[in-house]
Amino acid sequence: MYQTTYHRASSVDEAAALFAKGSEAKFLAGGQTLLPVMKQRLASPSDVIDLGKIKELIGIEVSGDTLTVKAATPHYDVATSDAVKKAIPALAYLASLIGDPAVRYRGTIGGSIANNDPAADYPAALLALGATVKTNKRSIAAEDFFKGLFTTALEDGEIITSVSFPVPQKAGYAKMPHPASRFALTAVFVAQTKTGEIRVAATGASQSGVMRVSAIEAALKANWSPSAIDGVSISASNLLSDIHGTAEYRANLIKVMAQRAVAAAS
Amino acid sequence: MGVEGIGASVVRKEDKRFITGKGRYVDDIKLQGMTHAHFIRSPHAHAKVKGIDSAEALKMPGVVAVLTGQQIVDDKVGNLICGWAITSKDGSPMKMGAWPAMAPETVRFVGQAVAVVIAETKNLARDAAEAVVVDYEELPAVADVHAAIKAGAPQLHPEAPGNQVYDWVIGDEGATDAAFSKAANVVKLDVTNNRLAPNAMEPRAAIADYDSAEEHFTLYTTSQNPHVARLVLSAFYNIAPEHKLRVIAPDVGGGFGSKIFIYPEEMVALWASKKVGRPVKWTGDRTEAFLTDAHGRDHVTHAEMAFDANNNITGLKVKTYANFGAYMSLFSSSVPTYLYATLLSGQYNIPAIHAEVIGVYTNTTPVDAYRGAGRPEASYLIERLMETAARQLKIDPAALRRQNFITQFPHQTPVIMAYDTGDFNASLDAAMQAIDYAGFPARKAKANAGGKLRGIGVSCYIEACGIAPSKAVGSLGAGVGLWESAEVRVNPVGTIEILTGSHSHGQGHETTFCQLVAERLGVPISQVSIVHGDTDKVQFGMGTYGSRSAAVGLTAILKAMEKMEAKAKKIAAHALEASEADIVIENGEFKVTGTDKAIALPMVALAAYTAHNLPDGMEPGLKESAFYDPTNFTFPAGAYICEVEVDPGTGKTSFVNFVAADDFGRLINPMIVEGQVHGGLAQGIGQALLEHAIYDANGQPVTASFMDYSMPRADDLPSFKLSHTTTLCPGNPLGIKGCGEAGAIGASAAVINAITDAIGKNNLEMPATPDRVWRTIHAA
Numbered sequence A: 001m002y003q004t005t006y007h008r009a010s011s012v013d014e015a016a017a018l019f020a021k022g023s024e025a026k027f028l029a030g031g032q033t034l035l036p037v038m039k040q041r042l043a044s045p046s047d048v049i050d051l052g053k054i055k056e057l058i059g060i061e062v063s064g065d066t067l068t069v070k071a072a073t074p075h076y077d078v079a080t081s082d083a084v085k086k087a088i089p090a091l092a093y094l095a096s097l098i099g100d101p102a103v104r105y106r107g108t109i110g111g112s113i114a115n116n117d118p119a120a121d122y123p124a125a126l127l128a129l130g131a132t133v134k135t136n137k138r139s140i141a142a143e144d145f146f147k148g149l150f151t152t153a154l155e156d157g158e159i160i161t162s163v164s165f166p167v168p169q170k171a172g173y174a175k176m177p178h179p180a181s182r183f184a185l186t187a188v189f190v191a192q193t194k195t196g197e198i199r200v201a202a203t204g205a206s207q208s209g210v211m212r213v214s215a216i217e218a219a220l221k222a223n224w225s226p227s228a229i230d231g232v233s234i235s236a237s238n239l240l241s242d243i244h245g246t247a248e249y250r251a252n253l254i255k256v257m258a259q260r261a262v263a264a265a266s
Numbered sequence B: 001m002g003v004e005g006i007g008a009s010v011v012r013k014e015d016k017r018f019i020t021g022k023g024r025y026v027d028d029i030k031l032q033g034m035t036h037a038h039f040i041r042s043p044h045a046h047a048k049v050k051g052i053d054s055a056e057a058l059k060m061p062g063v064v065a066v067l068t069g070q071q072i073v074d075d076k077v078g079n080l081i082c083g084w085a086i087t088s089k090d091g092s093p094m095k096m097g098a099w100p101a102m103a104p105e106t107v108r109f110v111g112q113a114v115a116v117v118i119a120e121t122k123n124l125a126r127d128a129a130e131a132v133v134v135d136y137e138e139l140p141a142v143a144d145v146h147a148a149i150k151a152g153a154p155q156l157h158p159e160a161p162g163n164q165v166y167d168w169v170i171g172d173e174g175a176t177d178a179a180f181s182k183a184a185n186v187v188k189l190d191v192t193n194n195r196l197a198p199n200a201m202e203p204r205a206a207i208a209d210y211d212s213a214e215e216h217f218t219l220y221t222t223s224q225n226p227h228v229a230r231l232v233l234s235a236f237y238n239i240a241p242e243h244k245l246r247v248i249a250p251d252v253g254g255g256f257g258s259k260i261f262i263y264p265e266e267m268v269a270l271w272a273s274k275k276v277g278r279p280v281k282w283t284g285d286r287t288e289a290f291l292t293d294a295h296g297r298d299h300v301t302h303a304e305m306a307f308d309a310n311n312n313i314t315g316l317k318v319k320t321y322a323n324f325g326a327y328m329s330l331f332s333s334s335v336p337t338y339l340y341a342t343l344l345s346g347q348y349n350i351p352a353i354h355a356e357v358i359g360v361y362t363n364t365t366p367v368d369a370y371r372g373a374g375r376p377e378a379s380y381l382i383e384r385l386m387e388t389a390a391r392q393l394k395i396d397p398a399a400l401r402r403q404n405f406i407t408q409f410p411h412q413t414p415v416i417m418a419y420d421t422g423d424f425n426a427s428l429d430a431a432m433q434a435i436d437y438a439g440f441p442a443r444k445a446k447a448n449a450g451g452k453l454r455g456i457g458v459s460c461y462i463e464a465c466g467i468a469p470s471k472a473v474g475s476l477g478a479g480v481g482l483w484e485s486a487e488v489r490v491n492p493v494g495t496i497e498i499l500t501g502s503h504s505h506g507q508g509h510e511t512t513f514c515q516l517v518a519e520r521l522g523v524p525i526s527q528v529s530i531v532h533g534d535t536d537k538v539q540f541g542m543g544t545y546g547s548r549s550a551a552v553g554l555t556a557i558l559k560a561m562e563k564m565e566a567k568a569k570k571i572a573a574h575a576l577e578a579s580e581a582d583i584v585i586e587n588g589e590f591k592v593t594g595t596d597k598a599i600a601l602p603m604v605a606l607a608a609y610t611a612h613n614l615p616d617g618m619e620p621g622l623k624e625s626a627f628y629d630p631t632n633f634t635f636p637a638g639a640y641i642c643e644v645e646v647d648p649g650t651g652k653t654s655f656v657n658f659v660a661a662d663d664f665g666r667l668i669n670p671m672i673v674e675g676q677v678h679g680g681l682a683q684g685i686g687q688a689l690l691e692h693a694i695y696d697a698n699g700q701p702v703t704a705s706f707m708d709y710s711m712p713r714a715d716d717l718p719s720f721k722l723s724h725t726t727t728l729c730p731g732n733p734l735g736i737k738g739c740g741e742a743g744a745i746g747a748s749a750a751v752i753n754a755i756t757d758a759i760g761k762n763n764l765e766m767p768a769t770p771d772r773v774w775r776t777i778h779a780a
């Protein structure tokens, strides 16, 4: 790790001010992505601004038909929250599958979506549920937030403060873990919104990151059942291919995971 | 058996230290004035080193020195050696390219060191390393064995034309050809034994400390065999004569073979410590472990097995290409030859065997012994062949094996090994019963009805352990003898120290070796301590690998104990005014049999050291030593059966059951044996399902971190059902065969046999990742 200056911010405003002062500052949440990269000397921020102790960034709230998870809430809290389990059980289940216990205790939803790893779990939920990302400057629809591999709509110094999920009619998640990293080799989140819209998002599969799967959405709109997906054909072009999964395999997994997610949806 | 004697599952003495963080590993050691080394490693698989510019680095804070490959060559530090000479079929010696500790001219694998920065801290050394400019001229590289032997392939070493190290044969070719010409059926199989990264939990590390007044070096290092390290460093690398070099291997966090070898980093640390006049420490990180710890396996094999009309095996032909990586590591040459081809008879009567092994250089990390070393490759091949044969001949795989089992012992195979004892039917029976083999068809039908593919796979392995009879290995080209040494010291107060040449890096010697003493003397193990891992404390010994510590190391302790007991009985008889022949040892006392006359061990020890009243002519003291050289290998064997379910949608394999029935001869501590089997099975299953060290066509490693290299985790593994059937090894007085490698040797074939049974397709390479299994299921 290169030399850096650590700051512990106590409010979002203080964090933003500290960021503006640093020459090449970085926010730190759970550190599960940022710290390994710094240890490998692949990142060398001048200043590290810790968001992890900011009270206004931690917690889970349900109000009406909206579930809000604040940005620095760790995956473990989401996985075990009664409120989440009641409102969107598939989201609690998703959080319970992230990494290992140590990662779940430290890693946060804000860090996960800011990083936008093409194999991360949360982006699938945000996209399928039609969530809204709130920052210290604005609100961004999930659709507009994820911009491809490791890229988001966030501007320099912008801080995610929370993510709001509309509570769906039904939702389900199914994940085929990567055998080494346990990220998603391919995972699919399916949702039926309270207005009857069907939204399906796949992560881990595409060369351009998390994506909607319109063919499956159409099939499920006609018939909300796993067998409805049998006849759908998913093209392997533009899918990721590596030592753990060919593009054809991932295309198959999109279907199989979607079927299992529908079967599990509640 | 006493509560702490042989056969008792005594809790491990060393675990308190390990579990409470009190273990003392190399990296825990800090010496006064210690500097830190950071190696500059090649990012290229093959390149010329045109120049190294360290001017900027030398100006940086805390930098003590930047040393290069040319300097180590100029200082006449020896090249790395390979300690087992193999002769090709044309009579020529194996062809070795030179391997300097740091590359002066040419790098041949990604991660090979070209220079080292010595600085006040690890971080400063790393900072400075980034300022060292190495000018490389890239050369074409080759990573795959088949590509490497093609005409026109990039050449690694001028000494080895065609990248061929050797072309070695074993067995009777004429007799084997004759068997095939008369065969009723021939079964053919191509298999790849995937390359693995050993991944001991503790990465390699070294601290070298040179004392200029005494011209003496101390090396703390992560070694499985500190004396062998000292011998090689002295005799071949010109570091220092043996009496001026102390090698200490303190607590070592796992080795699996990878810490047998003497690596460039230790040599450089020693040399650098003298150059800079201060202690030098190097601790590898995980990436360095992936790049530089000797890898394991990596064979490509074609094999054919001949059967007569009654399904009896009549012959076996094997041709194997072994990928050695860029250089010949310390024992690498012996692994695909004498540790592999000599086990190709498996548990079966095979009248004629012929095997050819071609050793090949590639631009990859050197390959050497890894848990099982050659024997997993042999066992995997034979057990895949037997399964393939059963499918082709349409008979039950267990029945085909049983029909061909060796049942008479001793049994001379056509490939050197003479099996001393065993009962292969007993272990197969035990495993079949444990898994309810008879009930499998009903379970399969039920699973299939639920949409899952279910399969069962058998693997009957045999291995050669207790390595090894020195005369035999010497005649086959080994550069060392493979006996073991021990010293038993009874202190004046009656406590006991056992000095052993074996080295424990997770095996539990501090417990099991004490159990032998407890068994013989009836003293609690708390009165006994095991001293190992320090060449200044312990007499010369050969270290730990090849499941040899109990069969060879503990037998040496037994021999020393017998000598000590004989003397102690004389002292006791003298003190008790009895006949020596009437003295028996019980519960820590020397008793006159049939009387209540007794003298306690501490009093005997005290008498030995005060020497006030010893039998006439007896030397004072109570300390004896012994060397033990085995007369044969030992032959642990067993049957593993696993039942799996494959998800046809994802290709993912789940275990329904995994049973292991092993014959290890006598067990000293069944709990520790169970732990060894669990660990071995995890590595064998890891090879079958998860692990693969992959290079791209240009020799770039693709799996140099745990994000890409799949290590088995607890939830990848089933809950094992273990059992034992026992035939005592006749070759050593304790009847021990060894248990350290069996799991890794026998497990992979059972898993692949089960998966291929489940999916109904026989050809499936390891690791059977979900992707690969899914593609195999759906292949036309």
Ligand SMILES: Cc1cc2nc3c(=O)[nH]c(=O)nc-3n(C[C@H](O)[C@H](O)[C@H](O)COP(=O)(O)OP(=O)(O)OC[C@H]3O[C@@H](n4cnc5c(N)ncnc54)[C@H](O)[C@@H]3O)c2cc1C
Pocket (backbone or CB within 6 Å): A026, A027, A028, A029, A030, A031, A032, A033, A034, A035, A051, A071, A072, A097, A098, A099, A100, A103, A106, A107, A108, A109, A110, A111, A112, A114, A115, A117, A119, A120, A121, A122, A154, A158, A159, A160, A161, A181, A182, A183, A184
């Ligand atoms: C071994 C391992 C396994 C993992 N497995 C999985 C898995 O299975 N699935 C999965 O989805 N993920 C997985 N992860 C990643 C994990 O979920 C991380 O928690 C996540 O990627 C980053 O979250 P963090 O809180 O640790 O962020 P950090 O590492 O602290 O930060 C990551 C990035 O986000 C930025 N950032 C953080 N918070 C904010 C904010 N509020 N506003 C703006 N920018 C911010 C940081 O500046 C940084 O650039 C794994 C990680 C590890 C180490």
